[in-house]
Amino acid sequence: MNMESGPMAAGDARCPAISTQDIIARDRIAAPGWVRSESYAFLGSEDISTDRYIDPDFARREMESLWTRSWQFACREEHIPEVGDYQVYEIGRHSFIITRVAADEIRAYYNACLHRGTKLRASGSAGCASEFKCSFHGWSWNVDGSSKSITCPWDFPHVDPANNALPQVRVQTLGGFVWINMDPDAPNLEEYLGAEALAHIKAWKLEDRYIHLHVQKSFPANWKLTIEAFMEAYHVIETHPQVAPSNADANSQYDVYGNHVNRFISCLGVASPHLEGRFSEQDILDQFTVGDASVLSEDRPQVGNGTARQAMADLFRTMFGAATGSDLSATSDSEMLDCFSYTLFPNTYLFPGVSLPMVYRFRPDPRDHRRCIYEVFFLRPVPDGGARPEPAEPILLTDDQSFCEAPGMDAGFGRILDQDTDNLFLQQEGIEASAKRGLTLGNYQEIRIRHFEQAVDRYVAMPPLRPGR
Template structure:
């Protein structure tokens, strides 16, 4: 098998590393998905044990907890955890419950406990490493072994600037969960250097897997996002895929196949309306196309020059000029979003300089027809600009009160409509088309986790 000089070259058919749609043989994945997994309370209960108590889940960014004692709460269904930075600078995770009588230690979303955690019920106290250090009227407490009453641990690790938690204290290492290939393919983006520029959490009326499915295919763009057809055409013949044991990546070239030069240029100039991260690149792109424009603004390119190649050049020049390292990325990665699914609930589109993340987890009340979706955007910026653009987390309490950028708003409005249809008793399965192969792979992983749990 040929080797790539840069990890991102897997999208080149000549590399032999990625798959085209025609390379995915019929029967590789089940394309018929039962609908009860979206609506059945009993299925959701089984998911709690099979998936949510055994997988690595993102709880935030490393930059969220910069100082010793900084902590944040993470809740999945009825389980509550707290992640804290210790005095030794290590991030640790604990079950959010006092070992005395189970009182929740942390009731707000974030805080700082530089002197450790204090249970407000009976004033038991814990160090930042979870050790029980004090009890009210300890001399009268009886034979309490402090070493056996430390906070209960959960596994915590970091990758790409994200903090991950696994409720299982015996979980395999995060990098083993991803696998070496996933890690090596994502590392050149330098996502650990990105800054949060949008962070919104909201309850939504659909199952968490409806959210995941919605962002795992481009088949719906013509129906839901027609404005994107100016700049993006999902061509099944040029899309490329990588499937791993639990995760996947997909890429469709960022271009309109068959469109005239004028339409391609106009589409790129309109990019900031949907992709704000392109604002800084557009002026350089305009400079690069200027030599090919006549007095009336009409553009004619010679052989070997396209709007796409000039956008690639502009992106690399602008980011490099800002002192940002994009040397490990290919020209394709300058403009082409790669869609990554990290099981169970993380979807990310990433290209040079920015990424957009969708996460979904079950609603705390356990209703399979509801979930919590978390949308966030991150940008690669020089250190001196990061504090100025860093966004505070927003929790939306009133449904529909927050307006997302156009494409995301369209998805937000669509997903509850699908959930309403899935609740019909007469509909017992969904039928996927081949372009939705990433959804099929995702559900094959769901099936495997559910089956493994059933046989434990």
């Protein structure tokens, strides 16, 4: 590849190979409008300070000003389908009971007894309740949060049951997800995401999917380093060389939407520009269907007179349609194949494609700002005409376990996640050992990281918000 000569304005440089939009424009079944759009903006070239990844005071400011003011994915609606169903969601020291109080209403309560502060439900718990009762002294609340009983009420004439309801945080639903925000003055979720990103999310109809597999693992790396490891395809050629023969990595497309959403589109079924001219169309197809790097286990299909990308789209359409009981005949080739990665600030990734229908969630470890809790949710369409399956229970992996050890995890994808994990170990340690106190980012391929960290800076600069009464 030879970049065209002559000076270019900052941020204008792009990979000289075929663009993402040109790849998609050649597909037999055309992509929808949300795919065929671009929204890049140059946001500067300054280094990003590394203090944010290693300084405990920075982590404290994040917890006081960022996590208290941002919208966060707490659970899926399918986790709490019936009145009284609940899940506990925790971020740092904050803990919430997310519960359904009516067919069309979900609430989120601070998970603490109003008597002497004992948690009403243990971390990670879920179930169905008719009340939320403290295990210490027996004070209890109804599912709607109203006070139910006070043990020995004669001793608490100063406590008015009418004013003793469980405090709540704001709740909204979108795409089958339940979102919470501790800030009563924050913009609503629709304003927070912005009109364009909101239109994309609504188009995916993620409410019609369910959690097929849920895997959680803790990493010895700051939550921002962990989330940023997945924001670009720039690392693919070095970190994941086994997928480069069929992944258009360097010519991936990057977009930003307002202050809280960004994305990339990385096309499959075409070779990396780094490997231009080294592989035939059949070689590209074989990378997915035979050999150690394969993500499929079919007999070897043939490209014939077509392209690897088209053959893969047809193969995926048949395979995933049969696996999910869904009619995918009208689904675009791009949706069948490509990786669409959307970051919803601060800690949620949505992957709305068919071949990689996933959600990532990242949370700082409350005991160590150099560690992160990382979750992968694999979504499948609810079978046409069938009942919604129960959401999968989380599989918890230890530090020394491979993602490949999670039952149901595709070995090829598990290996990719392990490779990213190895980088995170080295990156956290390297930043702390480095004489350079900043990270240098590419203007285009790493724009999502800059966009994300600029949002972090805006929130951390705000005064602390200490929710509650």
